[in-house]
Amino acid sequence: MFLTFPIMVIRVNPIEKIIEWRWNNLILVGAGSFLISMVWRYMIERKDYGTRKAEAGEKSDQPPLIQRVMKDKRIYTPFLIIVALFACIFPFVFSMYQTNILITALIYVMLGLGLNIVVGLAGLLDLGYVAFYAVGAYTYALLNYHFGLTFWMVLPIGAGMGTLFGILLGFPVLRLRGDYLAIVTLGFGEIIRLILENWNEFSFGPSGIAQISRPSFLGMDMSVHGAIIYMYYIMIALCLFTIFFVNRLQDSRIGRAWIALREDETACQAMGIDKAKTKLTAFALGATWAGMGGVLFAAKTTFVNPASFTIWESIIILCIVVLGGMGSIVGVIVGALILILLPEYLRAFSEYRMLAFGILLVITMVFRPGGIVSDVRRIYQFKGTAETKS
Amino acid sequence: MEPILKVQNLSMDFGGLRALNDLDLDVISGEIVALIGPNGAGKTTFFNCITGIYPPTEGDILITPPGKKTKRINGIKPNKVTERGLARTFQNIRLFPNMTVLENVMIGHHCRMRAGILGAILKDRSTIKEEERVVENSYQILEKIGLSDFVNEFAKNLPYGAQRRLEIARAMATDPFLLLLDEPAAGMNPHETEDLDKLIKQIRDKEGISILLIEHDMKLVMSLSDRIFVVDYGKKIAQGTPAEIKNNKAVIKAYLGEDIDA
Numbered sequence: 001m002f003l004t005f006p007i008m009v010i011r012v013n014p015i016e017k018i019i020e021w022r023w024n025n026l027i028l029v030g031a032g033s034f035l036i037s038m039v040w041r042y043m044i045e046r047k048d049y050g051t052r053k054a055e056a057g058e059k060s061d062q063p064p065l066i067q068r069v070m071k072d073k074r075i076y077t078p079f080l081i082i083v084a085l086f087a088c089i090f091p092f093v094f095s096m097y098q099t100n101i102l103i104t105a106l107i108y109v110m111l112g113l114g115l116n117i118v119v120g121l122a123g124l125l126d127l128g129y130v131a132f133y134a135v136g137a138y139t140y141a142l143l144n145y146h147f148g149l150t151f152w153m154v155l156p157i158g159a160g161m162g163t164l165f166g167i168l169l170g171f172p173v174l175r176l177r178g179d180y181l182a183i184v185t186l187g188f189g190e191i192i193r194l195i196l197e198n199w200n201e202f203s204f205g206p207s208g209i210a211q212i213s214r215p216s217f218l219g220m221d222m223s224v225h226g227a228i229i230y231m232y233y234i235m236i237a238l239c240l241f242t243i244f245f246v247n248r249l250q251d252s253r254i255g256r257a258w259i260a261l262r263e264d265e266t267a268c269q270a271m272g273i274d275k276a277k278t279k280l281t282a283f284a285l286g287a288t289w290a291g292m293g294g295v296l297f298a299a300k301t302t303f304v305n306p307a308s309f310t311i312w313e314s315i316i317i318l319c320i321v322v323l324g325g326m327g328s329i330v331g332v333i334v335g336a337l338i339l340i341l342l343p344e345y346l347r348a349f350s351e352y353r354m355l356a357f358g359i360l361l362v363i364t365m366v367f368r369p370g371g372i373v374s375d376v377r378r379i380y381q382f383k384g385t386a387e388t389k390s
Numbered sequence: 391m392e393p394i395l396k397v398q399n400l401s402m403d404f405g406g407l408r409a410l411n412d413l414d415l416d417v418i419s420g421e422i423v424a425l426i427g428p429n430g431a432g433k434t435t436f437f438n439c440i441t442g443i444y445p446p447t448e449g450d451i452l453i454t455p456p457g458k459k460t461k462r463i464n465g466i467k468p469n470k471v472t473e474r475g476l477a478r479t480f481q482n483i484r485l486f487p488n489m490t491v492l493e494n495v496m497i498g499h500h501c502r503m504r505a506g507i508l509g510a511i512l513k514d515r516s517t518i519k520e521e522e523r524v525v526e527n528s529y530q531i532l533e534k535i536g537l538s539d540f541v542n543e544f545a546k547n548l549p550y551g552a553q554r555r556l557e558i559a560r561a562m563a564t565d566p567f568l569l570l571l572d573e574p575a576a577g578m579n580p581h582e583t584e585d586l587d588k589l590i591k592q593i594r595d596k597e598g599i600s601i602l603l604i605e606h607d608m609k610l611v612m613s614l615s616d617r618i619f620v621v622d623y624g625k626k627i628a629q630g631t632p633a634e635i636k637n638n639k640a641v642i643k644a645y646l647g648e649d650i651d652a
Contacts, residue, residue, distance in 0.1 A: 245511060252510030252517075253503050256489075260497045263486035270441060270480075272472035272501030272564050281507065 106235040112320040114289025120326035122282035123262025128189025132287040134309035136294020151215035162291020170283035208305025400449035424615035432624040442468040477566035487546035495528035498563025571603040
């Protein structure tokens with residue numbers, strides 16, 4: 001209230017050299033902050049109550065809503081079918097603009113799931129993830145420009161290039177952890193971007209590469225509209241593939257090793273896990289997905305330039321993972337949809353976008369430190385092991 | 391009998407500080423050996439040298455797994471040491487807190503498993519079999535240790551004593567021939583310590599795993615050990631059976647200080 005006082009209440013009128021006192025605003029600010037603090041206190045108290053109950057050993061009879069839905073097959077299966085149907089008919093019901101936005105969101109779902117391997121599972125804070133994305137995008141752009149290679153040929157190559165760069169970056173950073181790792185990866189991301197920006201002969205500098213061909217379907221030429229719909233289905237298929245892939249990995253020997261690495265590096269090594277190898281796999285796999293995402297991005301926009309691969313992209317992808325719930329597939333998908341779709345539909349408030357992101361993150365971290373959807377993986381694990389036992 | 395672990399002239403320098411000085415130690419198959427000494431004597435450093443966390447400055451660490459040749463394991467990586475059959479626990483509990491109890495033990499099996507990325511994705515028959523075997527095996531270990539009620543609990547939610555035992559279970563899952571326990575009874579009440587006493591004997595007798603432990607609880611040490619090594623300021627000051635150690639002048643001096651009248 002005191003902080004806002006000079007802005008909200010006093011208004012200097014420089015022309016007439018008088019000071020206007022707007023006492024009405026004072027009341028509004030007062031009431032507003034009172035309300036906000038009430039809600040805040042209430043939420044904090046509810047949270048504390050929850051923790052106290054958990055500490056007292058009482059099993060809360062009602063797990064969080066999302067988990068209840070996830071557990072209950074009767075709700076879960078129809079829900080999944082509805083989502084699937086909706087996804088199938090989406091491009092025919094909604095406009096091209098909407099489809100385009102959703103394609104972008106799906107690319108971010110893929111990127112989020114890829115980064116989730118590195119950050120969420122293996123616990124390696126990677127702030128330069130966008131570098132691999134750029135590598136993928138430029139792989140397609142350059143190969144298409146120079147040699148005319150098509151999308152389907154380049155998709156595996158882009159993924160491979162991602163892997164290669166992931167391993168290249170992985171080697172020097174094997175010894176680092178936590179903050180140091182974050183800074184090195186941040187630097188790596190900037191290096192890639194700066195190279196693309198300044199090495200004119202190679203990457204055509206800031207002006208980028210235009211007229212990249214869209215994915216073709218059995219060599220047919222498609223209208224722009226058809227190409228977008230086709231792109232949309234490619235995205236859906238690849239996302240499903242990614243989900244399948246990550247889901248299988250999570251509960252495998254390698255997935256467990258990643259989580260152990262996140263939890264305690266020393267103990268993990270003492271249990272016979274090769275730290276270097278495990279870290280490298282995580283980095284390489286994460287980068288593979290970024291590389292694929294890059295190829296898709298280049299194919300979708302048909303134009304790449306270094307401005308698309310700034311540090312902000314890395315941060316947004318990281319936000320998707322953190323906000324959605326580290327290590328949780330559903331969480332990352334939800335996070336990606338929220339963070340990518342909301343700004344699109346709230347274009348009117350675009351000036352406040354960063355502010356809203358910040359507030360959203362702070363609120364999530366205070367009330368749900370595990371992300372919007374956390375713990376899902378472990379519930380699944382519970383069931384799996386219980387079944388094996390009985 | 392050939393010792394399964396033989397440490398010769400082991401020294402470890404941290405810069406100018408000599409933490410371990412010319413230490414000898416050996417463990418014979420089927421033995422429970424205790425390593426004791428006042429705080430800061432270098433016991434944990436000794437463990438860290440053996441398990442590869444620090445490469446020792448001088449000396450040899452030789453292991454002879456049952457039915458295999460003697461090997462020198464100086465300065466190889468911790469995970470390789472574990473692969474060779476030496477498993478350890480930590481002084482301050484280092485479980486994987488956000489994994490379930492079962493998963494913690496399954497991690498212990500990691501170096502005995504073969505499944506790779508492709509196996510995880512394709513879920514071929516050998517991978518599925520391996521997973522099943524590991525789940526089954528982990529559950530059996532937990533049953534032996536007495537933690538089977540907690541299988542699906544998060545490791546961080548276990549009571550303290552159970553966390554200590556889970557560490558032992560996890561180490562046992564790596565299928566070792568020698569178990570290195572770093573203060574397994576630290577922070578336990580007398581009742582829990584008694585259970586631990588039984589458990590350790592049981593591991594030795596039923597599983598045939600030899601044990602080297604660091605411990606401050608003298609009652610436990612005297613009851614468990616076949617032989618005791620005493621270190622102080624990184625040097626070995628005595629070794630022998632519990633009865634011998636009890637009456638050893640040097641040991642009493644290290645623990646209680648010198649008698650003024652003497």
